[in-house]
Structure formats: C-alpha cells, structure tokens
Amino acid sequence: MDDVPSTLSQARIAQSLVKAAITKHNDRYENVFLKAVAAGAMLSFGGLLSEVLSAGAGGLTQSNPGIVKVLGGFVFPVGLVMSVHVDT
Numbered sequence: 001m002d003d004v005p006s007t008l009s010q011a012r013i014a015q016s017l018v019k020a021a022i023t024k025h026n027d028r029y030e031n032v033f034l035k036a037v038a039a040g041a042m043l044s045f046g047g048l049l050s051e052v053l054s055a056g057a058g059g060l061t062q063s064n065p066g067i068v069k070v071l072g073g074f075v076f077p078v079g080l081v082m083s084v085h086v087d088t
Helices: 010-025 029-056 058-063 065-075 078-086
Strands: none
Touching: 029 058, 029 065, 029 078, 058 065
16 A cells, blocks of 8 residues: 555645635625625524424423533534535
8 A cells, every 4th residue: 555645744734724715815895795695594504403303392401401502512503514615
C-alpha cells in the first residue's frame, strides 16, 4: 500500500481557502443577498420545526419533559445543516 496521506497538506488547505475566498469576493451583490435570505429561511425552518415539536408533544411533555427538550435540540440544527449543504 502506498504511503500517500489521506488528508491535504497545510499549504493545499490554505490555497483552497484563498481560492474560495476570492470566488466569494467576486460574487455579485444580488447573489449574496439572495443566499443570505435563503440561509435565513432555512435557519428559521429549523427553529420552527423545533417549536412545532415542542408544542405538539403535550402528552409527552407531561410524562417525560426531558425527552421533548432533547428531541427539540436534535431538530433545531436541521436549518443549519440545510444551509451548509446548499452552500449558501
């Protein structure tokens, strides 16, 4: 088996970060604004999903309130994950 590292070197990581930063800097203002609005909507969707889960679990809240908070905590980052995957 070759001794090729499975990760990038620090120099390659720095080069790719600079390239990505230049690409984002050259992006048009309209695109940046639309991406910001889309990211805000996705983050709001995650918060709304968490609130719906917490409010809709009335019987579960009375019997075991901790599990509702844990499920809400699992669901809340969904909006962040969506915005990262869409690359906004």
